[in-house]
Amino acid sequence: MQGKIIKGIAGFYYVDVIGSGIYECKAKGIFRKEKKKPLVGDNVEIQILNEEEKTGNLVKILPRKNELIRPASANVDQALVIFAVRQPDPNYGLLDRFLISMEQQNVPVIICFNKHDLAQEEAEKLYRLYTDCGYQVLLTSAWKEEGIEEVKKILEGKTTVVAGPSGVGKSSLTNLLQKEISMETGEISKKLKRGKHTTRHSQLLYAGEDTYLMDTPGFSSLYLEGMEKEELREYFPEFHPYQEQCRFQGCVHIHEPGCGVKEALETGKISKQRYDNYVSFYQELKEKEKRRY
Ligand code: GDP
Ligand code: ZN
Numbered sequence: 001m002q003g004k005i006i007k008g009i010a011g012f013y014y015v016d017v018i019g020s021g022i023y024e025c026k027a028k029g030i031f032r033k034e035k036k037k038p039l040v041g042d043n044v045e046i047q048i049l050n051e052e053e054k055t056g057n058l059v060k061i062l063p064r065k066n067e068l069i070r071p072a073s074a075n076v077d078q079a080l081v082i083f084a085v086r087q088p089d090p091n092y093g094l095l096d097r098f099l100i101s102m103e104q105q106n107v108p109v110i111i112c113f114n115k116h117d118l119a120q121e122e123a124e125k126l127y128r129l130y131t132d133c134g135y136q137v138l139l140t141s142a143w144k145e146e147g148i149e150e151v152k153k154i155l156e157g158k159t160t161v162v163a164g165p166s167g168v169g170k171s172s173l174t175n176l177l178q179k180e181i182s183m184e185t186g187e188i189s190k191k192l193k194r195g196k197h198t199t200r201h202s203q204l205l206y207a208g209e210d211t212y213l214m215d216t217p218g219f220s221s222l223y224l225e226g227m228e229k230e231e232l233r234e235y236f237p238e239f240h241p242y243q244e245q246c247r248f249q250g251c252v253h254i255h256e257p258g259c260g261v262k263e264a265l266e267t268g269k270i271s272k273q274r275y276d277n278y279v280s281f282y283q284e285l286k287e288k289e290k291r292r293y
Contacts, residue, residue, distance in 0.1 A: 002062070004212075005042045006204040013038055013058055015046050016206070023048065023056040036061060040202050040214065041074040041159060068105050068161070069226075071202045071216045075159055078108045080151070082164035082173060084115040085123045085139075094165065096277045097222040099135070100235040104227060107161070110136045110154060114169040117141040129271055133238040142172035152177060159204070159212040166218030174215060178207050229285035233261075236278055238270055254279060 003017035013025045025046050027038050038044065038058055045060040064074045079102045083090040095111070102109045111130050116123045116139040123139050130137045138154070140147035154160075155177065164170045205213045224232075233239055233252060245260025246253070253261035264270040 001046050003044060003046060005038055005040050005044055007201060008040055009201055015044060021054060023054045025056045025058045027058045039072055039074040040204055041076060070101060071161060073202060073214060076107060076161050077158040078110060079161040079163060080110050080112055082112045082114055082168050082170050084168040085113050085126060086115055086118045088167050092273055093277055094222060097224065101222060103235045110138060112138045112140055114140045114142055114173060116146060117144050133274065142169045142176055145176065148176050155207060155211055157210045161214045161216060163216045165220055174213060178205060224281055224285060229282050229289060232282055232285060254282060
């Protein structure tokens with residue numbers, strides 16, 4: 001039988017087989033030998049051990065479309081990162097770090113600013129700030145149920161990592177997105193939710209045909225990893241059009257004279273807040289490099 005790993009805890013993998021339910025499976029020794037670790041999101045073949053108890057063995061991992069390190073997962077199409085317009089105020093450093101991490105892993109990101117109802121003007125500003133950088137931005141209010149259809153359209157038929165710090169309305173939104181799912185799948189969600197409060201693991205939630213949400217634990221910090229400081233500028237898409245005007249090849253846009261990016265900053269074409277985060281991340285990577293040697 002074929003299914004999808006929706007959750008993995010302590011050596012057990014929960015495999016959703018459409019139409020048959022969720023099986024608790026163990027990975028067989030072959031995976032360990034091959035050093036291949038099953039991931040949430042993997043499409044797998046299982047062998048049923050006991051139909052009544054819904055247990056089985058994982059026998060094969062089907063080819064992956066991609067593989068993410070953070071959060072550990074497979075076959076992810078995109079990420080939806082949720083921040084609140086207010087309560088809590090957005091942590092821009094954290095948001096920018098998340099954008100970098102996803103871009104680094106080649107995962108397109110959609111930014112959702114929730115609690116639009118609390119501060120409309122602020123929300124519009126945020127919308128402009130990040131759309132100007134080239135990101136897709138959505139404004140929602142889980143409370144007023146506004147903007148939900150647009151989110152649904154974007155999620156349809158895809159597997160989406162849903163992330164954000166706690167308190168921004170991630171559960172409220174996820175609940176709305178799963179609201180109209182039939183009884184049968186509602187039961188699956190219930191089963192999964194039961195475990196939700198006892199674990200800090202990511203899990204896949206079914207949200208319609210071929211549509212999955214990967215619910216991840218709320219995060220409050222994120223370290224930049226796996227990149228050289230010189231690479232960082234690649235992850236600020238709004239710098240790209242100005243980079244060509246830099247006098248020096250390999251300009252990192254900090255102290256160099258004749259820098260196109262800094263010029264764009266002066267004339268307000270690049271956001272100061274984003275640029276300041278860039279500089280502070282650059283310093284962080286530099287410090288990290290020093291410690292390495
Ligand atoms: P999570 O920690 O990100 O899962 O956030 P919750 O969904 O638990 O929501 C945190 C708090 O924000 C709760 O008190 C919600 O009622 C509230 N909340 C969620 N969405 C909205 C919204 O769109 N507008 C307002 N005003 N409050 C919201
Ligand atoms: Zn430059």
